[in-house]
Amino acid sequence: MSSQDNSEENLPQQQDDADGGVLATRDNPFANPGLPPHEHRVQDIDERAAKRSERVVAGLFTLSMLSTIGFIASFVAFPVDKIVYVFPIGHVSALNLSLGLTLGLALFCIGAGAIHWARTLMTDVEVPEERHDIEATPEVREEVLAGFQDGARESDLGRRKLVRNTLIGAMAMVPLTGLVLLRDLGPMPGTMLRHTKWAKGKMLINENTHEPLRPEDIAVGSLTFAMPEGLSEEDHDFNNQIAKAALMIVRLQPENIKDKRELDWSHEGIVAFSKICTHVGCPISLYEQQTHHVLCPCHQSTFDLTDGGRVIFGPAGHALPQLRITVNDKGYLEAMGDFAEPVGPAYWERG
Ligand code: FES
Known part of the structure; x- marks a missing residue:
């Protein structure tokens, strides 16, 4: 067959070309064309x-x-x-x-x-x-x-x-x-979380209806979420502010409140605590009516609202911060100041 003219058998044993390359041979069928001639760049000359x-x-x-x-x-x-x-x-x-x-x-x-x-x-x-x-x-x-x-x-x-x-x-x-x-x-957490939008005289606004809350709106066995008066979802930093100021409100029988300070900071058994879990900051959302325990869904930290928000189970390291509340002369619930301690995760010593 004519194709056998180019077969390996017809290749020479060894053959170098003139430019330093190597032509295909029987032992090495791949040709090496060698280096092209070197061309000087303009910068070389x-x-x-x-x-x-x-x-x-x-x-x-x-x-x-x-x-x-x-x-x-x-x-x-x-x-x-x-x-x-x-x-x-x-x-x-x-x-x-x-x-x-x-x-x-x-x-x-x-x-x-x-x-x-x-x-x-x-x-x-x-x-x-x-x-x-x-x-x-x-x-x-x-x-x-x-x-x-x-x-x-x-x-x-x-x-x-x-x-x-x-x-x-x-x-x-x-x-x-x-x-x-x-x-x-960011800033040190102790500084950043030390202050929220809560201040003396700020009314408690229902997070769902956006209406100011009266004591009669808080029924025994219900869990109400609130935000400070003046905070609007239109604000550019609304998410940052509500993440710190979110509040949950429940009504207890005053005789069930074990913590004396909690009783002083409540109004007719209505108590307000930070909604932000003190473990790593998830929003608390589960309320057990009989025991008045609230449960964080993230890692199951459980807090007793009749005992100053004390941790009774789970990894949270601190009680929930309580907001001191009263009723103003128009009959609406209002804060008596900011939280007494930083809200949220307690990665640092609160002092
Ligand atoms: S964030 Fe609440 S238990 Fe972990």
Whole structure:
């Protein structure tokens, strides 16, 4: 058959081509075309072009430094809740947008500068690397070390001080972005949760009907949820505020109240406690009418509302904070101040 003309049997035992490549043979049927002739870049033969490349690289590294400064400045300049409109994305957080843009630009400029540096200024001599055993011999290790040293020398860092200095500056400044991100950990919980929207004279508003509550609205055996007067779902920070100020109200028989302070802080047996579990902050929602125990659905912490909101079961570490209430001259329930202690999870010592 004529196809046998190209079969392995017809290939020579060994044949090298003129450019250092290896032609296909019977033992090695894959041809190696070898390296193409080396072409000098314009920067290799024109020092002015090399200088231009150097300035581009230094400019990118400098832009990275400026972007890092912009990243840090964004933390100072933009409040967390500032919203801006950006076409075509829509409404976004000004802080997140500026942090993303500045950090992205800082990292991009370092990468782009390094690539441009490697493509235009570093040596571009192609060196074939032969396969070898995985375990390197001492000679190979020495060779690698020498290769690193050659690379460092050929990168021209010693001669191109502008590139070297701006690279060091850019690399040194980028980690600073990690430091300012610590601000996102937020204020100390003891400070943040210490104050809620409850204050002296604020009426208790039914969370469902949005109407002020009167004592007669609270029936024995019912669980009512309330929020402070003046808090509106239209408020931009409504979710943050209600997460701290959410209140649950039950009516007890005064003779069933075991805790003397709880009795003083109640009105005709009506007691008001924070709805936020003191374990990790789930909203409490289950009320057992006979025992007046409330149960957190997350990890089953159980609190006794007849005994100062004391923990009787589960992982919660603290009693539920109680809100001191009274009735105003119009007959509505109102707070006599804020909670006496921070609401919510007790990760820290309340003191
Ligand atoms: S959050 Fe309530 S028990 Fe864990």
